[in-house]
Amino acid sequence: MKKFLVVVLALCLALSMMAPALAEKAEGWNNVNAEGYQWPDYSGKKISFMWWGSDTRAQKTIEMIDLYKQLTGLEIEYEYFDGGSYWTQFQAKQAAHALPDVFQMGNNWLTYYDTIEPLNAYIEDGTIDTTAISEAMLATTKNQANGDITGMSNGTNARCFCYNPAIFDECGVAYPTENWTWDDFAAACRTIYEKTGNPAVTTLEYNSLAFSTVTQWKEGYNFYSMDGTSFAFEGDTAPLAYIFDLLTTLQKEGAIADYGIQNEIGQNVEADWIASGEAAIMMLSSNQFQALSNVAKENGITLELCTIPRVHADGQSGMVVRSSQEMCIYNESQNKEIAANFLNFFVNSIEANKILNCERGVSINSDVLAALKADPEKTDEVTGKVYTIIDLIGSFPDAANSSPAEPAANEEISDSLKKTYFQGLAEGKFESAQDAADKFWVEAQEIWAKYENQ
Amino acid sequence: MQKAAQRPRSALGFLHHDNTVGYLFALPFIIGFLGLTIYPMGLSLYYSFCNYKIASEPEWIGLTNYINLFHDGTFGNSLLVTIQYVVIGVPLKLIFALLIAMLLTKPTRLQGLYRAIYYIPSLIGGSVAVALVWKQLFGSRGPVVTMIKGLGATGFNFFGNSSWAFLPLVLCNAWQFGSSMLIFASGLKQIPRDYYEAAEIDGANVIKRFFSITLPVLSPIILFNLIMQLISGFMTFTQAQIITQGGPNYATNYIALNIFTEGFAYSHMGYACAQSWVMLLIMAAITGIIFKTSSYWTFYEN
Numbered sequence: 143m144k145k146f147l148v149v150v151l152a153l154c155l156a157l158s159m160m161a162p163a164l165a166e167k168a169e170g171w172n173n174v175n176a177e178g179y180q181w182p183d184y185s186g187k188k189i190s191f192m193w194w195g196s197d198t199r200a201q202k203t204i205e206m207i208d209l210y211k212q213l214t215g216l217e218i219e220y221e222y223f224d225g226g227s228y229w230t231q232f233q234a235k236q237a238a239h240a241l242p243d244v245f246q247m248g249n250n251w252l253t254y255y256d257t258i259e260p261l262n263a264y265i266e267d268g269t270i271d272t273t274a275i276s277e278a279m280l281a282t283t284k285n286q287a288n289g290d291i292t293g294m295s296n297g298t299n300a301r302c303f304c305y306n307p308a309i310f311d312e313c314g315v316a317y318p319t320e321n322w323t324w325d326d327f328a329a330a331c332r333t334i335y336e337k338t339g340n341p342a343v344t345t346l347e348y349n350s351l352a353f354s355t356v357t358q359w360k361e362g363y364n365f366y367s368m369d370g371t372s373f374a375f376e377g378d379t380a381p382l383a384y385i386f387d388l389l390t391t392l393q394k395e396g397a398i399a400d401y402g403i404q405n406e407i408g409q410n411v412e413a414d415w416i417a418s419g420e421a422a423i424m425m426l427s428s429n430q431f432q433a434l435s436n437v438a439k440e441n442g443i444t445l446e447l448c449t450i451p452r453v454h455a456d457g458q459s460g461m462v463v464r465s466s467q468e469m470c471i472y473n474e475s476q477n478k479e480i481a482a483n484f485l486n487f488f489v490n491s492i493e494a495n496k497i498l499n500c501e502r503g504v505s506i507n508s509d510v511l512a513a514l515k516a517d518p519e520k521t522d523e524v525t526g527k528v529y530t531i532i533d534l535i536g537s538f539p540d541a542a543n544s545s546p547a548e549p550a551a552n553e554e555i556s557d558s559l560k561k562t563y564f565q566g567l568a569e570g571k572f573e574s575a576q577d578a579a580d581k582f583w584v585e586a587q588e589i590w591a592k593y594e595n596q
Numbered sequence: 597m598q599k600a601a602q603r604p605r606s607a608l609g610f611l612h613h614d615n616t617v618g619y620l621f622a623l624p625f626i627i628g629f630l631g632l633t634i635y636p637m638g639l640s641l642y643y644s645f646c647n648y649k650i651a652s653e654p655e656w657i658g659l660t661n662y663i664n665l666f667h668d669g670t671f672g673n674s675l676l677v678t679i680q681y682v683v684i685g686v687p688l689k690l691i692f693a694l695l696i697a698m699l700l701t702k703p704t705r706l707q708g709l710y711r712a713i714y715y716i717p718s719l720i721g722g723s724v725a726v727a728l729v730w731k732q733l734f735g736s737r738g739p740v741v742t743m744i745k746g747l748g749a750t751g752f753n754f755f756g757n758s759s760w761a762f763l764p765l766v767l768c769n770a771w772q773f774g775s776s777m778l779i780f781a782s783g784l785k786q787i788p789r790d791y792y793e794a795a796e797i798d799g800a801n802v803i804k805r806f807f808s809i810t811l812p813v814l815s816p817i818i819l820f821n822l823i824m825q826l827i828s829g830f831m832t833f834t835q836a837q838i839i840t841q842g843g844p845n846y847a848t849n850y851i852a853l854n855i856f857t858e859g860f861a862y863s864h865m866g867y868a869c870a871q872s873w874v875m876l877l878i879m880a881a882i883t884g885i886i887f888k889t890s891s892y893w894t895f896y897e898n
Contacts, residue, residue: 256651401845405844
């Protein structure tokens with residue numbers, strides 16, 4: 143009996159000691175912003191990490207990596223590429239089963255799904271602390287089909303336009319409004335081209351503009367379905383013909399730069415003519431605005447962000463706030479636990495994000511975002527413009543009309559849309575824009591079928 | 597020694613065997629050839645009959661990939677533009693190489709230096725850096741376009757126009773004439789002087805001498821250079837990938853670039869393998885035809 147009592151008492155003691163520990167672990171135990179947070183000791187350990195992006199991004203990311211090394215002793219071997227060559231590198235490493243422990247991923251994650259470690263377990267046990275991240279923000283990287291969290295979003299962005307108000311003033315063109323139309327856009331381009339002799343626009347993302355136009359055309363219209371597993375498009379090619387015709391005509395007139403110039407600039411936003419004051423309008427992702435503005439500032443140019451033009455001023459925006467990129471853990475990694483801790487720091491640490499300063503996208507962590515907004519040194523005029531446009535686009539009723547995942551066939555469909563149809567129409571290979579639109583839809587379905595069989 | 601070499605009786609004898617020594621020295625190449633050429637080729641032949649995506653299991657689908665090639669407009673177009681590139685680019689390069697080689701046969705003190713200088717582009721030719729330089733040179737704001745615009749062609753841009761985009765690429769290739777030039781130069785040296793002296797006495801002018809002596813005697817070397825350049829022309833990749841990315845509207849989407857896009861951008865690796873085998877067959881056929889017909893137009897002195 144005595145023995146029994148001793149055991150029971152001992153158990154009670156043990157449990158009572160564990161309880162606070164358990165409770166602590168359950169809620170935000172790995173909150174890196176908490177006072178007196180105990181940094182794990184990873185000295186002598188090493189993980190690898192790769193990303194794509196501009197020079198500005200590389201500098202900031204390396205600084206953030208150095209900070210983490212200081213705090214934990216973890217060695218991080220990093221590589222970075224431009225957006226184009228990243229995927230070639232990625233596939234070669236994938237084939238060799240040699241991907242880094244942590245890698246940057248776009249909304250095309252469905253294509254690389256079998257390399258990705260779902261983060262649900264790390265989020266559930268609190269290794270990746272999500273107490274300051276809303277469900278809606280977590281959903282931007284969630285596979286709608288099975289609930290897997292594919293990665294931690296580096297923040298949200300939106301495709302939008304930016305413009306140089308000085309050129310607009312000089313040419314007597316009114317600034318874009320939040321619901322400016324394609325007709326306004328065309329008129330502005332023509333006037334600017336006439337007055338300056340330079341193309342008004344030197345970078346456009348043709349494929350995404352075509353998909354946006356479909357959404358803008360009529361309520362309920364979309365190109366891909368919400369879960370990314372099928373087309374939502376039903377074959378009314380009028381919106382495609384409309385945008386084919388509008389952009390190609392402007393290009394033939396010279397108001398939009400030809401494909402050679404656009405190709406020269408490529409994915410390097412900092413090289414766009416808008417940064418040197420020759421072009422007036424540019425299409426970009428909102429998170430690229432900082433890097434672009436840095437270069438423009440050196441040339442004494444101040445840029446503004448605005449929305450993508452619409453088909454109807456009172457119609458749908460065709461715009462969407464999405465996860466800009468996410469950080470994923472490689473499912474064959476030997477260091478998943480360390481990688482998860484690094485991601486936790488990357489996404490949640492206020493200190494880290496003061497360095498990164500939303501260059502990859504507007505932070506999904508509300509504490510981080512509040513801290514950044516409260517710091518006038520971090521939220522300068524340029525960053526403020528990014529926050530404003532994201533808030534504006536987020537307020538449009540149709541801004542959630544897009545799947546977080548791009549279908550695997552999207553890359554090939556988009557390429558074909560741009561190269562075969564937009565460029566082919568400009569080269570006179572189709573009878574009319576309508577002809578091109580109809581043929582595109584036939585081919586898009588053929589391409590889709592190829593991926594169904596794969 | 598001879599006997600011992602033929603019949604190794606001991607381990608030492610085996611090691612000293614001529615063949616052993618030969619294979620040993622050739623081993624680095626043999627390993628590389630088997631591991632990096634033969635094995636990948638065999639694998640790609642197998643994949644060409646499969647539905648295969650990187651890092652997944654290949655699934656056998658027989659001839660489907662090859663059949664699909666027949667109604668793939670992009671592939672057909674790639675073949676056409678590649679042939680256009682080869683047909684214009686290779687003769688241009690050879691003519692250029694021969695011309696410079698002939699200029700450099702005049703023995704001067706600086707001959708060696710000039711040859712070295714003209715060879716430099718070939719050393720760095722296939723590199724990304726050169727492609728980037730040509731991109732600038734012929735780009736929309738580059739000196740060449742500025743000059744053309746100066747002549748009154750407003751809005752002209754090589755890479756913005758599907759009929760002109762190939763030209764800078766062809767010129768870039770022709771500029772790397774160094775290796776052909778060196779081979780021509782050594783060939784020119786071997787033409788006996790007395791042929792020319794005899795022709796001169798008979799009153800043949802420079803042009804006549806070139807067509808009646810130089811070209812015929814040089815023809816085996818022309819054949820060699822032609823084949824080498826055809827093969828490298830068919831495999832052109834870097835410039836198109838860096839400068840034009842195959843555009844505009846597939847005007848410079850050379851077959852190697854198309855294979856790369858299919859394989860790496862769209863993950864149709866099996867289909868890309870099938871394309872490369874078709875390309876190999878076409879190249880083999882063209883080379884074969886040239887060899888077969890060469891007896892009609894090459895001239896061997898012996």
